[in-house]
Amino acid sequence: MYANLTDNDPNITTERFAAILGLNPSKGARSPLLWNAAFRRAGLDAEMVPMDVRPENLANLVTALKADDRYLGGAVAVPHKQGLVDLLDRLEPKAQAIGAVNAIYRDGGQLVGANTDGEASLSALQKQAGDISGRNALLIGLGGAGGAVATYFTDAVGRLTLANRTQVTATDFAMRLSDQIDVPVDVIDLPPSADLMAKCDLLINCSSVGHEGGAAASASPLGAESEALLAAMPAGSIVYDIIYQPLQTPLLTQSAARGLTSVNGLAMNLDQAVIAFDKANPGALAMAEIRNIMTEAGKQG
Amino acid sequence: MGVILLTRPGEAMTFDRWPFEISQSREASPQDVVGDYDLILPIDGPIVPPIGGREGLRLAFLCTGVAALHSVLAADLPGDILFYPSRLALLDLERAARRTLVAARPLGAGEVLAAEHLADEDGGVGLDVTLKSAVMGRRVLYDLAAAAPIDFGMIEEDQVTKDEEAG
Numbered sequence: 069m070y071a072n073l074t075d076n077d078p079n080i081t082t083e084r085f086a087a088i089l090g091l092n093p094s095k096g097a098r099s100p101l102l103w104n105a106a107f108r109r110a111g112l113d114a115e116m117v118p119m120d121v122r123p124e125n126l127a128n129l130v131t132a133l134k135a136d137d138r139y140l141g142g143a144v145a146v147p148h149k150q151g152l153v154d155l156l157d158r159l160e161p162k163a164q165a166i167g168a169v170n171a172i173y174r175d176g177g178q179l180v181g182a183n184t185d186g187e188a189s190l191s192a193l194q195k196q197a198g199d200i201s202g203r204n205a206l207l208i209g210l211g212g213a214g215g216a217v218a219t220y221f222t223d224a225v226g227r228l229t230l231a232n233r234t235q236v237t238a239t240d241f242a243m244r245l246s247d248q249i250d251v252p253v254d255v256i257d258l259p260p261s262a263d264l265m266a267k268c269d270l271l272i273n274c275s276s277v278g279h280e281g282g283a284a285a286s287a288s289p290l291g292a293e294s295e296a297l298l299a300a301m302p303a304g305s306i307v308y309d310i311i312y313q314p315l316q317t318p319l320l321t322q323s324a325a326r327g328l329t330s331v332n333g334l335a336m337n338l339d340q341a342v343i344a345f346d347k348a349n350p351g352a353l354a355m356a357e358i359r360n361i362m363t364e365a366g367k368q369g
Numbered sequence: 370m371g372v373i374l375l376t377r378p379g380e381a382m383t384f385d386r387w388p389f390e391i392s393q394s395r396e397a398s399p400q401d402v403v404g405d406y407d408l409i410l411p412i413d414g415p416i417v418p419p420i421g422g423r424e425g426l427r428l429a430f431l432c433t434g435v436a437a438l439h440s441v442l443a444a445d446l447p448g449d450i451l452f453y454p455s456r457l458a459l460l461d462l463e464r465a466a467r468r469t470l471v472a473a474r475p476l477g478a479g480e481v482l483a484a485e486h487l488a489d490e491d492g493g494v495g496l497d498v499t500l501k502s503a504v505m506g507r508r509v510l511y512d513l514a515a516a517a518p519i520d521f522g523m524i525e526e527d528q529v530t531k532d533e534e535a536g
Contacts, residue, residue: 083434084457111456137436161511162522175494175518187522350494351460 075120083113090145093118105365141173141348171344186216188339209275259291265300278317386466469493
């Protein structure tokens with residue numbers, strides 16, 4: 069049924085199924101590991117399958133999934149987080165405001181888009197690094213999850229500065245954020261200056277620079293002068309890289325060497341999966357139980 | 370003829386709000402009732418009604434999903450319907466039996482929720498109607514259309530204080 073819409077064979081054998089939609093989630097996405105552990109514990113005959121889909125096939129795939137009552141919903145990976153916005157029946161207001169979707173669930177005959185990246189990124193960092201209110205944050209990268217993270221962090225920090233490879237994207241986003249809230253949002257060019265880094269005590273990387281298998285896997289989002297810029301950050305600063313493949317990106321290796329609190333994206337990935345599973349399978353398990361099951365499953369993966 | 374609900378051991382069920390009538394409930398698996406019929410046909414897939422059969426033949430049609438049960442009921446098949454709901458089917462029925470909160474009218478971001486702003490619907494994906502008092506007095510975070518489901522992601526965490534309301 070999905071053979072001509074996906075580049076892999078999803079092989080659905082269960083009563084219902086969830087799916088992670090991405091360019092190649094069949095090559096190591098973590099969500100199926102987490103979701104399937106929760107399905108098993110809940111005693112549900114359901115499975116999350118990876119669906120490798122190209123942007124040109126996304127609309128037809130969504131139409132097929134909508135018509136398939138077995139489809140419960142699931143997760144969305146890059147590059148489809150923005151592309152799905154116009155293809156679903158409805159968006160949660162949060163996803164609408166962010167302009168991106170990373171989770172889908174079914175409401176009767178409708179498919180609803182949600183965004184759990186932002187909530188998960190904030191809660192995961194607060195759990196690991198404590199209170200971040202009052203911090204002067206620099207966020208790099210507004211594609212994929214970056215917009216969601218920025219939306220949540222704007223309220224949580226003292227000041228937020230955005231930087232993106234394409235600066236106009238950051239400027240547009242900053243204007244939209246400023247319309248919604250009263251916290252100052254600035255935009256800078258990349259790489260940031262040493263002066264700016266000397267005032268920045270929270271660096272958040274939401275770009276794909278440093279991601280395993282990517283074109284810039286061995287690079288830092290701060291560029292060639294990364295070590296010097298990290299050295300300029302005040303003692304006690306936090307460096308948060310939402311990438312979890314690898315767990316230690318070049319940026320985090322450098323920030324740890326500098327003695328800064330260094331946090332990867334593993335806990336964020338877990339939290340977004342917990343929230344998304346609960347949305348797609350309401351009543352199946354208590355949130356705390358989903359978290360425990362997924363935490364254990366994540367350790368084995 | 371009617372829908373016979375088969376339940377697993379110790380599986381207590383309340384089915385008065387289910388969208389179809391249960392004529393009988395038995396703690397039994399499909400294997401346990403084999404002796405009651407000449408033939409039990411699993412029928413969760415597409416339905417092809419039998420052309421006919423010998424008079425007195427005792428037939429039962431077994432389904433485990435809610436959509437399949439509705440199809441079987443609509444097809445008016447000549448025999449008992451055995452409904453042995455899967456865990457997913459039970460979740461579907463539990464969700465359909467809930468009443469959940471929705472916006473009674475379009476709401477603007479910043480409005481403080483009061484009773485007249487809230488309506489409820491059968492099923493749905495919003496908060497259970499028993500949480501109505503917990504959401505009242507909180508500000509809406511986004512512009513919401515009429516009938517939009519209300520959940521904790523759409524409202525502020527804290528209730529508005531009297532001072533805030535006055536100021």
